[in-house]
Amino acid sequence: MENLERRDFIKTSAVVAGGAMLSSLPLSGAYAAGSDVIKVALVGCGGRGTGATFDALSSGMNIKVVALADAFKDNLDSTYNTLKEKWQDKIDVSDNHKFVGFDAYKDAIQLADVVILATPPGFRPAHFEEAVRQGKHVFMEKPVAVDIPGVQQVLRAAAEAKRKKLNVVVGLQRRYQTNYREAIKRIQEGAIGDVTSGQVYWNSGGVWVRPRKPEQTEMEYQMRNWYYFNWLCGDHIVEQHVHNIDIANWVKGAYPVSIQGTGSRAHRTGKEYGEIYDNFALELTYADNSVVYSQCRHFEGIHNRVDEQFQATKGRAYLSAGGQAVLYDWKGKEIYRHDAKGNPNPYQQEHKELFAAISKGEYKFDNAEYGAYSTLTGIIGRIACYTGKVIKWDEALKSTIKLGPDVLAWDAKPKLLPDAEGFYPVAVPGQNTNLYI
Numbered sequence: 001m002e003n004l005e006r007r008d009f010i011k012t013s014a015v016v017a018g019g020a021m022l023s024s025l026p027l028s029g030a031y032a033a034g035s036d037v038i039k040v041a042l043v044g045c046g047g048r049g050t051g052a053t054f055d056a057l058s059s060g061m062n063i064k065v066v067a068l069a070d071a072f073k074d075n076l077d078s079t080y081n082t083l084k085e086k087w088q089d090k091i092d093v094s095d096n097h098k099f100v101g102f103d104a105y106k107d108a109i110q111l112a113d114v115v116i117l118a119t120p121p122g123f124r125p126a127h128f129e130e131a132v133r134q135g136k137h138v139f140m141e142k143p144v145a146v147d148i149p150g151v152q153q154v155l156r157a158a159a160e161a162k163r164k165k166l167n168v169v170v171g172l173q174r175r176y177q178t179n180y181r182e183a184i185k186r187i188q189e190g191a192i193g194d195v196t197s198g199q200v201y202w203n204s205g206g207v208w209v210r211p212r213k214p215e216q217t218e219m220e221y222q223m224r225n226w227y228y229f230n231w232l233c234g235d236h237i238v239e240q241h242v243h244n245i246d247i248a249n250w251v252k253g254a255y256p257v258s259i260q261g262t263g264s265r266a267h268r269t270g271k272e273y274g275e276i277y278d279n280f281a282l283e284l285t286y287a288d289n290s291v292v293y294s295q296c297r298h299f300e301g302i303h304n305r306v307d308e309q310f311q312a313t314k315g316r317a318y319l320s321a322g323g324q325a326v327l328y329d330w331k332g333k334e335i336y337r338h339d340a341k342g343n344p345n346p347y348q349q350e351h352k353e354l355f356a357a358i359s360k361g362e363y364k365f366d367n368a369e370y371g372a373y374s375t376l377t378g379i380i381g382r383i384a385c386y387t388g389k390v391i392k393w394d395e396a397l398k399s400t401i402k403l404g405p406d407v408l409a410w411d412a413k414p415k416l417l418p419d420a421e422g423f424y425p426v427a428v429p430g431q432n433t434n435l436y437i
Contacts, residue, residue, distance in 0.1 A: 038358060041067035041112035043105040043127055045079035048141055049118030052171065053079075055348045056116060056139065057087050061355040064092045069099040069108035071119075071223060076100060102408040109134050114358060120226040121234055122146045122404055125153035128368070132157045135164055137358055139351065141171040143242045143375040144368065146234035148399040151376045158368035165363040169354045170371030172246045174321060176353065177346035179338040183317060183325035184251055186336055192327055193314030195251055198292040200244035200308040202236075206298035209272045217410050218417065228274025229424075230382075231403035231414060235276045237263075237385070238378035241296040245381070246374035247308045247319065248284060248292040255373050256284040256292075256380075258392045262429070263385035267299055271422040282381045294381065388429030 040063055042053050049070075057063055065083060070076040076098055084091045099107045105127050109115050115131045117124060117140035124144050131138050138161070145151045161168050174180045187195065210224050226232035233239045249255055261282035268278040279297035286292070292310075307320040315329040323340020344352075357364040376396070384391045405414045418424050 036062065038063045038355060039066045039111065039113045040064065040116060041069065041108040041114075042079070042116045042118065043069045043108055044117060044119030044123075044141075045070035045072075045075040046118065048171075049116065050079045050082055051347070052116050052118050052139065052141065052351070053083060054086070055345075056114075056351045056355065057083075057090055058348050059352040059355045061352075061359050063355065064090055066092055067097045067099065067108040067111040068093055069104035071100070071102060071104070073100045106130055109136055112136060114139065114355070117141065120223070120232040121239060122150075122226070122232040125150040125157070128154055129157040132161045132164065132166060135166065137167045137354070138368075139169045139171070139354055140368075140371075142246075142371060143234055143238050143378060144170060144371045145375050146230060146232065146238060146379070147401060147403045148376065148379060148396060149402050151372050151379065152397075154368060154372045154375075158366065158372065161368060162366055167354055167357055167363060167365040168368045169350050169365050170367040171347075171350065172243060172367070172371060172374065173346040173350050174243060174247060175250070175367070176350040177321070177323075178343045179323050179325035179340070180247070180250075180319060182338050183319055183327060183336065184247075186327060187251055187310070187312070187317055188253060191315070191335055192310075192312040192317055192329070194288075194290075195310050195312045196290045198248055198251065198290075198308065198310035200241075200248050200292060200294050201305045202241040202244050202296040203302060203305045204240075204298060205300045205302065205304070206236075206268065206278070211272070212422075219405075219410050219412055219414060222274075222414050222416075225272070225274065228272070228276050229414070229416065230275060231405065231416070233276065234375075234379060235280075235382050236298060237277075237280045237282075237296055237382050238375065241280070241294065242374055242378045243321075244296070244306070244308055245284075245294060245377050246370070248294070249370070249374050249377060251308075251310055251317075252286055252290065252292070254286050254288075256377060256393060257287050258285045258390055259283065259377070259380045259384045260285075260390040261294070261381060261385045262388070265426055271418065271424070275416060275424045275426050277385065277427075280381065280385050282384065284377065284381075386427035386429065 042049050045068055068076050068080055109131050114137045117127045121143045128140055144154045207227055212221050222229045259282055263277045263280035265278050282294040284292040284294055310317045318326045323343050325338040327335040329335055380391050380396045405412055416424055
């Protein structure tokens with residue numbers, strides 16, 4: 001019954017997709033002549049939002065940024081100044097088109113043809129849903145949610161985006177990277193046989209920490225340090241490692257039926273690291289009984305590794321975000337090699353292809369569905385490690401636990417609060433499991 005439920009879940013999504021492709025609804029905002037200005041709104045003015053907007057403006061299309069939105073005015077002002085210094089006449093954002101606050105996204109979306117969603121991922125489902133409701137094309141950063149109800153919300157909005165023929169690209173840029181495209185195409189054509197196992201990695205030294213300031217409310221402190229709170233980030237297994245998990249799902253052409261693993265806070269144990277773990281190790285088991293091993297960690301001074309490898313019945317594959325891809329047979333003979341020289345920047349390529357389709361009035365991109373499923377894979381992995389349980393895909397889909405606060409306001413309380421010494425509760429496998437499922 002569990003396998004049947006999973007098949008029905010994925011089959012339903014496929015039927016919705018097929019229906020959208022056959023519909024006669026017009027594209028939202030056709031730019032057939034390629035000369036009309038495409039108006040862009042940025043929601044989320046942090047480093048990634050600024051970078052994504054640079055990539056969009058580098059696409060070669062006739063684009064103007066017309067609106068900015070962020071919870072924090074200082075973030076918005078910084079992004080505006082950075083964009084204006086570089087792009088000048090392509091930044092047409094008047095003061096009354098700069099929106100600040102928790103609901104700022106609604107006003108910014110209204111002014112644009114295309115929306116870039118780059119806030120912390122906890123806000124992504126609501127922002128994506130609103131963009132689709134307003135009939136806008138979307139580029140949204142990964143991951144697309146932090147909990148399972150959020151994934152379901154994205155999937156519902158994705159189905160509506162297909163019905164409306166809205167292009168949606170998700171910032172899993174390896175999908176737009178030449179070496180991954182060429183190697184995985186050959187893997188799926190059978191160049192190394194059936195994939196039986198794999199290993200995917202994101203091992204690094206971690207990211208920034210922003211010290212608490214005396215005047216900050218708890219809500220502001222957590223939002224400024226969003227990476228360390230699951231209602232905003234999802235933990236680094238979701239926020240970062242989703243890239244490598246997505247490659248495993250792409251290579252397999254499927255999603256795991258069950259996940260189990262382990263993780264902990266081994267080194268990054270200070271109060272400044274909120275509630276997240278610093279290491280995870282998973283086994284992703286697929287319906288054909290193949291297993292992909294997943295590892296990610298934030299340890300300082302370690303050997304960094306961010307890549308993927310797979311073993312199959314006729315050979316093996318090595319893939320790297322650095323631009324390399326090599327397929328071998330089991331005697332070590334190279335079947336295919338792709339090196340990085342001359343490859344387009346995948347961060348820019350995803351925007352180039354998105355805006356080219358929009359300028360031509362074409363409907364080509366529906367990335368939200370696979371973005372949601374790979375995000376879901378990471379979320380289930382987090383739950384498996386936090387609880388110490390084997391989590392089945394179908395059972396996880398029934399979860400109704402929402403991590404975000406009931407009220408979004410600067411004086412409202414997040415669900416997770418520090419103790420008297422400033423430390424946050426941290427998941428211990430076998431304890432408090434009801435908080436995470």
